[in-house]
Amino acid sequence: MPGTGGEEALRQQYVLGEEIGHGRFGVVRRCYSAATGEALAVKSTPKAPLRDKSDPLDLALAEQEPKVHLLASAPPCSPHVVALHAAFEDAHAVHLVIDLCDGGDLFSLISARGRLLPEHEAARIAAQLASALAACHRRGVAHRDVKPDNLLFDAATGALKLGDFGSAEWFGDGRAMSGLVGTPYYVAPEVVAGREYGEKVDVWSAGVVLYMMLSGTVPFYGATAPEIFEAVLRGTLRFPPRAFASVSPEAKDLVRRMLCRDVSRRLSAEQVLRHPWIVSRGGNAVAD
Structure with missing residues (x-):
């Protein structure tokens, strides 16, 4: 699973679409695999706002999220866990390519x-x-x-x-x-x-x-x-x-x-x- 290269590497492998959600620290966009056309989602978390916060735990969690999520969802995983397909990280952001769950929450x-x-x-x-x-x-x-x-x-x-x-x-x-x-x-x-x-x-x-x-x-x-x-x-x-x-x-x-x-x-x-x-x-x- 890729772990470096940031958004440039992400855009080489996935076509990014519209924003479909956002949370405290980042946004979720629809994306498509450039190789297969599979519809997925990408969660992007910028690091700058986390560095500016007084609590360093938030940045630490963002940086460890790919490892922990991969451990939880690596095959054979539960069908009730959102799977992590790829991760991209650089000095500016963490991008996680995950299952597209478009049925709401x-x-x-x-x-x-x-x-x-x-x-x-x-x-x-x-x-x-x-x-x-x-x-x-x-x-x-x-x-x-x-x-x-x-x-x-x-x-x-x-x-x-x-x-x-x-x-x-x-x-x-x-x-x-x-x-x-x-x-x-x-x-x-x-x-x-x-x-x-x-x-x-x-x-x-x-x-x-x-x-x-x-x-x-x-x-x-x-x-x-x-x-x-x-x-x-x-x-x-x-x-x-x-x-x-x-x-x-x-x-x-x-x-x-x-x-x-x-x-x-x-x-x-x-x-x-x-x-x-x-x-x-x-x-x-x-x-x-």
Whole structure:
């Protein structure tokens, strides 16, 4: 996989198209392989804004993203992980050529529906997400920013794919991770507390996503980031009757086991896949 040459080398191998998305640090454009015509996407992250920030962690994560993403998605990888096809880097930017997921993201799906997802659909999505996380964790990669915006759909197949490995970290040699990384509503309490942590932070975040799919709201709320963090640290999990009136006990049991403050008792991604609610409602996604 190319690792140098920057945008000039990128343009020699890919035809760049229109912008299809943007995030905190860069843009995503449609692109096409010059050799095969395959439609893909390229995520470009300029380094200058990251150097200007006071937190050097952002630049370090951007520079390590190609290595960690490749480790997570190298064949044979999970069909629910966005694959990295090529990487180009120079002094100015990092460019990652990835799967084109033009079916939108989970946040857009929920917003467009204007209503909650039925349990069978929420279970199918949760199963695919757990499958992606289990595959990453087996390779020693923690995503660390699981949220609806990073859960993308393949328009052709409808499959969910876990994308954006910009906050991901490798823990494969048994090392503990640290640092306040992630998005406030979805971040695990051990991350907020400033402790060292492991890959189960992803399961907590996935539990928040599941809670949101079932209820239309987040389990730990605050008007500001500090207030959200306080709510996460308290970890008081409630199922308001109005929001959860039609949600099955089995679904709520899985949420409880994913949003468990005691990390030793929190389910792993593999255990989520074996939960009775996922097995009975998740369909063939469990077998992926």
